[in-house]
Amino acid sequence: MKATAQILKEKGLKVTPQRIAVYNMLLNTTEHPNAETIYKALEPTNPTMSLATVYKTLDYFKQLGLVQELNVGEGSSRYDAVVKCHPHTVCIQCGKVRDLYLEELTEIHKKIAEELDFEVRCEQLILYGICGKCRRENNENS
Amino acid sequence: MKATAQILKEKGLKVTPQRIAVYNMLLNTTEHPNAETIYKALEPTNPTMSLATVYKTLDYFKQLGLVQELNVGEGSSRYDAVVKCHPHTVCIQCGKVRDLYLEELTEIHKKIAEELDFEVRCEQLILYGICGKCRRENNENS
DNA sequence: TATTAAATAAAAATAATTATCATTTAGGGG
DNA sequence: CCCCTAAATGATAATTATTTTTATTTAATA
Ligand SMILES: [Mn+2]
Ligand SMILES: [Mn+2]
Ligand SMILES: [Zn+2]
Ligand SMILES: [Zn+2]
Numbered sequence: 001m002k003a004t005a006q007i008l009k010e011k012g013l014k015v016t017p018q019r020i021a022v023y024n025m026l027l028n029t030t031e032h033p034n035a036e037t038i039y040k041a042l043e044p045t046n047p048t049m050s051l052a053t054v055y056k057t058l059d060y061f062k063q064l065g066l067v068q069e070l071n072v073g074e075g076s077s078r079y080d081a082v083v084k085c086h087p088h089t090v091c092i093q094c095g096k097v098r099d100l101y102l103e104e105l106t107e108i109h110k111k112i113a114e115e116l117d118f119e120v121r122c123e124q125l126i127l128y129g130i131c132g133k134c135r136r137e138n139n140e141n142s
Numbered sequence: 143m144k145a146t147a148q149i150l151k152e153k154g155l156k157v158t159p160q161r162i163a164v165y166n167m168l169l170n171t172t173e174h175p176n177a178e179t180i181y182k183a184l185e186p187t188n189p190t191m192s193l194a195t196v197y198k199t200l201d202y203f204k205q206l207g208l209v210q211e212l213n214v215g216e217g218s219s220r221y222d223a224v225v226k227c228h229p230h231t232v233c234i235q236c237g238k239v240r241d242l243y244l245e246e247l248t249e250i251h252k253k254i255a256e257e258l259d260f261e262v263r264c265e266q267l268i269l270y271g272i273c274g275k276c277r278r279e280n281n282e283n284s
Numbered sequence: 285t286a287t288t289a290a291a292t293a294a295a296a297a298t299a300a301t302t303a304t305c306a307t308t309t310a311g312g313g314g
Numbered sequence: 315c316c317c318c319t320a321a322a323t324g325a326t327a328a329t330t331a332t333t334t335t336t337a338t339t340t341a342a343t344a
Contacts (some may be wrong), residue, residue, distance in 0.1 A: 014309090051324095055300090075332090130263070132260060156290065190293075192295095194293070199291095
């Protein structure tokens with residue numbers, strides 16, 4: 001696993017504690033946090049960092065393909081250090097956003113995309129519904 | 143085709159010129175407009191309508207299943223009078239958002255959804271890429 | 285037609301994001 | 315290692331999309 005500083009350098013970015021912190025935070029979570037959540041998570045270790053820097057950092061990262069932005073219909077965008085297109089599930093009860101790796105799906109999409117008069121660059125599939133945990137909890141209380 | 147006033151009445155909504163105008167506008171377009179666009183489109187015929195009313199109307203409609211909200215990663219939400227889950231293409235060059243009806247895809251998603259520990263309520267597929275028109279124009283200029 | 289609860293318009297408030305700008309800092313050259 | 319400078323940061327203001335508030339108007343129904 002490449003060191004974060006090295007990755008930033010390769011992208012032509014100056015290596016700053018703030019950028020390292022944001023990128024590492026995203027590498028170490030599957031939560032798909034938004035800017036505010038990232039900011040809060042880093043506050044204890046980086047008490048001087050500002051929210052504006054988080055936003056600007058995420059914007060740079062996005063341009064350079066270090067993160068992807070994800071909007072699942074909330075007020076704010078979420079961010080993901082996994083930049084390859086991949087599907088997500090969104091629980092409409094607890095709000096959890098999870099990755100969904102299904103090679104099968106990807107291949108099918110690719111095939112179908114070929115049949116369209118449309119050059120597909122990225123496909124975003126979001127499944128909205130009730131996650132297993134919430135469904136089980138619902139059953140207990142009924 | 144049912145009259146708009148009748149549809150609103152059946153949903154338990156008071157029938158107002160503003161609501162009729164918004165719903166008809168959405169029924170007669172495939173553009174997936176946002177609130178601002180709807181407001182501007184209705185301005186000539188409904189010069190006194192306010193943007194807040196458009197927002198509130200869209201919110202009611204959404205709750206009652208008359209429209210669906212769609213976020214393709216822009217600053218604002220788009221709205222669609224086609225409430226059944228269906229895929230969209232988004233041209234990253236001209237910004238056009240189009241419907242994509244592929245029964246094949248829907249069925250495949252359904253089957254895959256069954257295999258997950260997740261109760262799928264709605265699936266949103268967005269294909270980002272270059273539309274046919276833009277691609278042809280790009281080829282001409284090269 | 286009179287009543288009234290609900291809807292509207294206008295304006296203020298809020299939330300997310302972006303821009304501005306003075307200060308600080310990373311990183312290359314000496 | 316220290317200096318220099320362009321770039322990054324933090325603080326704050328501005329912007330944009332959306333929601334809330336409230337006084338006024340209106341649709342529905344008796
Ligand atoms: Mn993900
Ligand atoms: Mn549509
Ligand atoms: Zn859940
Ligand atoms: Zn296009």
